Amino acid sequence: MSDRERSLTATGSPSLLPANQQAAIDIRDLVVTYGAKRAVDGLTFTVPRGAIFGFLGPNGSGKTTTIKTLLGFRPPDKGSALVFGYDVVRQSLEVRARIGFVSETNSLYDFLTIPQLCAFCRSVSSQWDQQVVDRYLGLFGLPPREKVGRLSKGMKSQLALSLAMGSNPDLLILDEPTAGLDPLARHAFLNTLVSEVAASGKTIFFSSHILSEVEAVATWVAIIREGKLVLCDELDHLKQSRSVVKLTYVDLPKASDIEVLRRLPEVMSLAQEGRSVRLVTRGDVESLTQALRAHPYALREVEVVDLNLEDLFLEYMKESRHGREGTH
Amino acid sequence: MVAKELIETRWKAIVCALLALVLVVVSAATYDLFKSMLSGSGSQVPQFFQQQVQQFLGSYDLYVWGNWFAKNGAEILAVLAAVLGAGLIAGEVSKGTIFFLLGKPISRERVLLTKYAVSACVLLAVTILSSVALLVTAAIIRHPQPIGGVVLSTLLLWLGELFVLGMAQLFSVLFRDVLRPLLLALFITILVAVPGFFPNGGAWSLLSYWSSQAAYLGQAFPGKEFIICLLGAVLPLLLALLLFRKQAY
Numbered sequence: 001m002s003d004r005e006r007s008l009t010a011t012g013s014p015s016l017l018p019a020n021q022q023a024a025i026d027i028r029d030l031v032v033t034y035g036a037k038r039a040v041d042g043l044t045f046t047v048p049r050g051a052i053f054g055f056l057g058p059n060g061s062g063k064t065t066t067i068k069t070l071l072g073f074r075p076p077d078k079g080s081a082l083v084f085g086y087d088v089v090r091q092s093l094e095v096r097a098r099i100g101f102v103s104e105t106n107s108l109y110d111f112l113t114i115p116q117l118c119a120f121c122r123s124v125s126s127q128w129d130q131q132v133v134d135r136y137l138g139l140f141g142l143p144p145r146e147k148v149g150r151l152s153k154g155m156k157s158q159l160a161l162s163l164a165m166g167s168n169p170d171l172l173i174l175d176e177p178t179a180g181l182d183p184l185a186r187h188a189f190l191n192t193l194v195s196e197v198a199a200s201g202k203t204i205f206f207s208s209h210i211l212s213e214v215e216a217v218a219t220w221v222a223i224i225r226e227g228k229l230v231l232c233d234e235l236d237h238l239k240q241s242r243s244v245v246k247l248t249y250v251d252l253p254k255a256s257d258i259e260v261l262r263r264l265p266e267v268m269s270l271a272q273e274g275r276s277v278r279l280v281t282r283g284d285v286e287s288l289t290q291a292l293r294a295h296p297y298a299l300r301e302v303e304v305v306d307l308n309l310e311d312l313f314l315e316y317m318k319e320s321r322h323g324r325e326g327t328h
Numbered sequence: 329m330v331a332k333e334l335i336e337t338r339w340k341a342i343v344c345a346l347l348a349l350v351l352v353v354v355s356a357a358t359y360d361l362f363k364s365m366l367s368g369s370g371s372q373v374p375q376f377f378q379q380q381v382q383q384f385l386g387s388y389d390l391y392v393w394g395n396w397f398a399k400n401g402a403e404i405l406a407v408l409a410a411v412l413g414a415g416l417i418a419g420e421v422s423k424g425t426i427f428f429l430l431g432k433p434i435s436r437e438r439v440l441l442t443k444y445a446v447s448a449c450v451l452l453a454v455t456i457l458s459s460v461a462l463l464v465t466a467a468i469i470r471h472p473q474p475i476g477g478v479v480l481s482t483l484l485l486w487l488g489e490l491f492v493l494g495m496a497q498l499f500s501v502l503f504r505d506v507l508r509p510l511l512l513a514l515f516i517t518i519l520v521a522v523p524g525f526f527p528n529g530g531a532w533s534l535l536s537y538w539s540s541q542a543a544y545l546g547q548a549f550p551g552k553e554f555i556i557c558l559l560g561a562v563l564p565l566l567l568a569l570l571l572f573r574k575q576a577y
Contacts, residue, residue, distance in 0.1 A: 068427075068576075071427075071430070071431050072430070073427065073430055073431075073576065073577040074576040075574075093433050093434075094433075096431060096432065096433040099431070101427070101428075103424070103427045103428060107423055107427065107428055108425070108428060109332065109336075109425055109428075111335060111336060116332070119331060120329060121432070123329045123330075123331075123332075124429075124432040124433070124434045125432060125433065126433050160428075167433075
C-alpha cells in the first residue's frame with residue numbers, strides 16, 4: 001500500500017481504499033450538530049477491515065458523537081457514514097446486526113442476572129452464540145449467575161464485551177471501554193481484546209483518550225479535535241515517518257541557532273530546556289542528523305529516539321491549534 | 329425483551345396490585361357499614377349532606393361503581409399507568425441503558441411497542457384482578473354484581489388507563505428524567521377529568537367515558553364510550569411512536 005493509499009490526513013485528501021467493499025467504516029464529510037454547535041464537523045476517514053482502529057481525541061472532541069451516529073442514535077446533519085457498505089441512517093438495522101457495541105458507561109441492566117441479560121440479548125440479536133459468551137465469561141472469570149448490579153465496574157466492562165461478542169459481530173465498537181478501570185482490569189480487558197477478538201479477524205474501532213492503551217493495541221489511529229479530523233494513518237507508518245531528535249549542546253545555544261533549527265522543513269516542533277533541544281521531525285531523519293553533525297563545534301550529542309503516540313498526539317494537537325490560530 | 333420488561337416492572341405492579349386489592353375490597357365491603365352509620369346518625373348530619381349520601385348509598389351497585397370505577401380504581405390505576413409509562417424510555421435514558429438497548433439490531437418501533445404492550449398487559453392484569461376481587465367480595469357479602477357490567481366497566485377503565493400510559497410514554501420520549509413525564513401525565517389526566525366536575529361538563533371529561541355509569545348498571549351498551557376511550561388510548565401511542573423514531577440520543 002502506498003503512502004497516499006495508507007494515509008488520510010486532516011488536509012482532506014480522499015481515501016484511495018477501494019470503495020466500500022474493503023472498508024469496515026467509511027465516513028464522508030460527516031457533520032453532526034447539537035443545536036448551533038458542530039460536534040462533528042466535516043469528518044472523513046475510512047477504517048479498513050480487520051484493523052484495530054484507535055479513535056483519539058480530547059474530551060468533547062466528537063468521538064462519542066461519531067460513534068452515536070454510526071449506531072443510529074443520532075442522525076447526521078450532512079454527509080454519510082457506511083458500515084460494511086450499509087448506510088447508517090437508511091439501513092440502521094443491517095448496520096447494528098453487524099456491530100457489537102460496548103458503551104462508555106457500561107450501562108447494563110443492574111436488576112438482571114447474567115443469564116437473564118444473556119436471554120435478553122438473545123431475544124434482540126439477529127444471531128446469538130451462547131457458547132461464545134460462556135467462553136468469554138469463563139475467560140474473564142465472571143460469576144455466571146451473578147446479578148449485574150453486584151459486579152464491579154471492571155467486571156461490567158468484561159461482561160459488556162462478552163455480550164457484544166455473543167452476536168458474532170464483524171465490527172466491535174468500543175467507546176472508552178476502559179474508562180475508570182484500574183490498571184489490572186484494563187490490562188486484562190485489552191489483553192483479551194487483542195489475543196481473542198482481534199485474532200479472530202474482527203474489526204475493532206475504539207475511542208479512547210488513554211494514549212498508552214491505544215499504542216499498545218491499535219494498528220491504525222485517527223485523531224480528532226473539535227469535530228475535525230487531524231490525522232488518520234497506520235500506527236507503524238506514523239511512527240516510522242516521525243522521530244524525536246535530542247540535541248545536547250556544549251554551551252547554551254544561541255537564539256539564532258534555535259531559529260535556524262525551527263525553520264528546517266523536517267522539524268515539526270522544537271522544545272528547548274537549557275542546553276538540550278528536543279525536535280519532533282518528519283521525513284528523512286538521517287539526512288537531518290547528518291546535517292546537524294556537520295557542525296560538531298557546538299553539539300555534544302545527537303540522539304534519535306522513537307516517537308511514542310503521546311508525543312505524536314501532543315504534536316498534532318499543538319499543530320492543529322497553531323494552524324487554527326494562524327488562520328485568525 | 330418481554331421478560332426483561334416484566335422483571336423491571338414487577339415490583340411496581342405488585343405493590344400497586346396489593347394496594348388496589350385492599351381498596352377494592354374496602355370499597356365493596358363497606359356499603360352496609362356506611363349505610364348503618366348514616367341511619368344511626370339521624371338528624372346530626374346536615375340535610376344537604378344527607379341527601380347527597382342517600383343518593384350515593386341508594387343502591388349497592390351504584391355505591392360500588394362510584395367508589396371503585398369512578399374514583400379509587402380510576403385514581404390508583406391511573407397512577408400505576410403514569411408510573412409505568414414515565415419510566416419506559418426516560419428510565420432507560422436516565423440510567424444510560426438506552427445505548428445498550430438501541431445498539432441492538434431491533435427497530436425503535438419494536439422497542440416502544442414491546443414496552444407499551446408489556447405495561448398495557450400489566451395494567452390489564454391488575455384491573456382484572458381488582459374486578460375479580462370486587463365480584464368475589466360483593467358475592468360474599470350477598471350483593472352479587474352484574475358480571476356484564478363489571479366486564480364492560482373493567483375494559484373501559486383499562487382503556488382509560490391506556491390513555492394515561494400513552495401520555496406518560498409520550499413525555500417519556502421527550503424528557504430524559506422520569507419525574508417530568510410522571511407529573512405531566514398526571515397533570516394531563518387531571519385536566520381531562522376536570523370538565524366532569526362542572527354541571528353538564530361530563531361530555532367533555534374523558535373520565536366520564538372511562539367510568540360510564542350506564543355501562544356498569546347495564547342501562548346501555550357503551551359504544552360511544554369505547555370509541556372515545558380507544559381513540560384516547562391510541563393517539564398518544566402513535567404520537568410517541570413518531571417522536572421516538574426521530575429522537576436523537
